[in-house]
Amino acid sequence: xxxxxxxxxxxxxxxxxxxxxxxxxxxxxxxxxxxxxxxxxxxxxxxxxxxxxxxxxxxxxxxxxxxxxxxxxxxxxxxxxxxxxxxxxxxxxxxxxxxxxxxxxxxxxxxxxxxxxxxxxxxxxxxxxxxxxxxxxxxxxxxxxxxxxxxxxxxxxxxxxxxxxxxxxxxxxxxxxxxxxxxxxxxxxxxxxxxxxxxxxxxxxxxxxxxxxxxxxxxxxxxxxxxxxxxxxxxxxxxxxxxxxxxxxxxxxxxxxxxxxxxxxxxxxxxxxxxxxxxxxxxxxxxxxxxxxxxxxxxxxxxxxxxxxxxxxxxxxxxxxxxxxxxxxxxxxxxxxxxxxxxxxxxxxxxxxxxxxxxxxxxxxxxxxxxxxxxxxxxxxxxxxxxxxxxxxxxxxxxxxxxxxxxxxxxxxxxxxxxxxxxxxxxxxxxxxxxxxxxxxxxxxxxxxxxxxxxxxxxxxxxxxxxxxx
Numbered sequence: 126x127x128x129x130x131x132x133x134x135x136x137x138x139x140x141x142x143x144x145x146x147x148x149x150x151x152x153x154x155x156x157x158x159x160x161x162x163x164x165x166x167x168x169x170x171x172x173x174x175x176x177x178x179x180x181x182x183x184x185x186x187x188x189x190x191x192x193x194x195x196x197x198x199x200x201x202x203x204x205x206x207x208x209x210x211x212x213x214x215x216x217x218x219x220x221x222x223x224x225x226x227x228x229x230x231x232x233x234x235x236x237x238x239x240x241x242x243x244x245x246x247x248x249x250x251x252x253x254x255x256x257x258x259x260x261x262x263x264x265x266x267x268x269x270x271x272x273x274x275x276x277x278x279x280x281x282x283x284x285x286x287x288x289x290x291x292x293x294x295x296x297x298x299x300x301x302x303x304x305x306x307x308x309x310x311x312x313x314x315x316x317x318x319x320x321x322x323x324x325x326x327x328x329x330x331x332x333x334x335x336x337x338x339x340x341x342x343x344x345x346x347x348x349x350x351x352x353x354x355x356x357x358x359x360x361x362x363x364x365x366x367x368x369x370x371x372x373x374x375x376x377x378x379x380x381x382x383x384x385x386x387x388x389x390x391x392x393x394x395x396x397x398x399x400x401x402x403x404x405x406x407x408x409x410x411x412x413x414x415x416x417x418x419x420x421x422x423x424x425x426x427x428x429x430x431x432x433x434x435x436x437x438x439x440x441x442x443x444x445x446x447x448x449x450x451x452x453x454x455x456x457x458x459x460x461x462x463x464x465x466x467x468x469x470x471x472x473x474x475x476x477x478x479x480x481x482x483x484x485x486x487x488x489x490x491x492x493x494x495x496x497x498x499x500x501x502x503x504x505x506x507x508x509x510x511x512x513x514x515x516x517x518x519x520x521x522x523x524x525x526x527x528x529x530x531x532x533x534x535x536x537x538x539x540x541x542x543x544x545x546x547x548x549x550x551x552x553x554x555x556x557x558x559x560x561x562x563x564x565x566x567x568x569x570x571x572x573x574x575x576x577x578x579x580x581x582x583x584x585x586x587x588x589x590x591x592x593x594x595x
Contacts, residue, residue, distance in 0.1 A: 129212070129443065130145040130149070130431055130447055130571030131443065132145075145490075146451065146454070149289060150307075150424055151291075152291035152293075152295035153424070153427055155420075156295045156423060158419055159298050160298050167305075167326075169457075169477055170310070170313050170314075174313070177256050179259065179477070179478070180404035180405045180408070181263075181264065181398060181565065182264065182323075182408055183296060183309060184248070184251070184257055185264040186411075187390035188261075190391055191386045195233070195272075196233065196276040197275050198375055199276055199374070199378075200226050200273065200278065200375075201223050202371055203226040203279065203284065203371065204286050204426065204429060204430065205224055205283075205429055205520060206222040207219045207283055207284050207286075208287035208434045208518065209436055209437035210222060210287075211437065216288075219284065219287065219288060219351060219455075220347075220351040221356040223283070223342065226280025226371065227277045227280050228280075230280065233272065233276065234272075234273040237270045237274065240269040244269070245266065248262040260320050263321045265324075268324040268327060271327065271328035274331040274334070277338070278335045281341075282294045282297070282298075284342065285341075286426060298334065299335075300334070305327055305330035308327075308329055308330060309326040311326070355399070368545045375570075377522035377523050377526040378526075381525055381530075383532045384526075384529045387533075388537050389570075391552075391572065392569075393407055393408070394550065394564060395542070396566050398551075399562050399563060402488055403491070403563040406487075409474055409477045409492055413473060413481075413496065413565060414503075417463075417466050418459065421455050424451055424455040424470070424510065424514070426514060427516060428447070428514035428515045430518065431447040431451065431518065432448050432514075435518075441519070445591065448515030451511050451514070451515065452511035452512065452582075454511075455511040456511065459504055459510075460503070460504050460507070461503065462503060463502070465500075466496050466499060467496060468500075470493070470496035471496060474496075491563060494564060495563060498564070501571060502574045503575070505571075505574045505575045505579075512582045512584065513581055519591075520590075521589075528580045528581065532573060532580070533573070536573055536576065539556060540569040540572060543556050543569075544559055544566060545560075545561065545563070545566045547560030548560075
């Protein structure tokens, strides 16, 4: 029996092969960091227009991710299915799962149009400062058309990750980010399209990325080992067998993400309601923190692949050792990068606002304080990422979904209301209020992340998932 990422020491005792873990994880870490550049690029370009446009971006970015959540998270489910099927010795089944995700993405393309039409209605009703709603609506109505490309991209990248070819993900995502930067410059400044240009640049880059993945997937190299040019027929002929596990795994992952992203979206909108300075600062800090922690999400994907392959090979005990090993790497990384962000992150804030903007000094000052709080929260984020990735690799997605629903909607949002707004104001005026503004909001986020991490780690360490995965 072959064990995933295992070596024997001098006494013949099995140990985790950390070099094998790093070989798998390093391209995913780089890919996640490169992907974060897409958000950083958009933020930098929008910041050169005005702080109002940046506040509009803050009001649109997370809601857009919530709307695109079904596409993204159904695609993420493919990675676990591929890893388990591949390790079980069924390469055709692995490529069949990838085709199921691609086909579903094409079938859901009309949903993109429906989401686009809802954009103006959504932002017309939100209590945002004057001018910000128009900016946010312009971004949303274009950006959501990238949904089908995202589902196809995540499905195919999940295939390559699941079979251990993570360098393909790195190369393709790198090309996409470079193209996104070029298109942003062309559309925002060359054509003068403003915030809409950022949206156009992003979705065009996403469709090119999907096309590149498809070309590699259909290449002779992949076809010889996985029959990738034929298994699309297998995927449709056995639709029940392919689509059912995709939905069974993907829907709880989506609901988890929906609860997380929607609650954080409302949190960002709460902060944006305080004022343009707070909204712009919150978005810059979000982009910087996302750039810093996305490599940890690459480690999360590594945990999912390694645990999934071990489960597929019938080795749940070894899967736990691998998940714990990746958790050590993830927490260590987040501790280092969180400290760096807290201590030296403030000068970076100034790079995202125009020196001529009257609010620049206030944004930089507030941003420095928020980054210190975000840096502390990174330690708990690292625990959560590793535990969540490991649980997903084992196929344990329903209990994490329930944990997220309770923590995000019953703890995080009410606490944010209390700490952000004075008594009698905000979205839930019947609750008491301290009126600490953006600082209070990020304190609520820190408490929320710490509680979520403790519950997810407890679930992983309990080993309950081993019984259900056998």
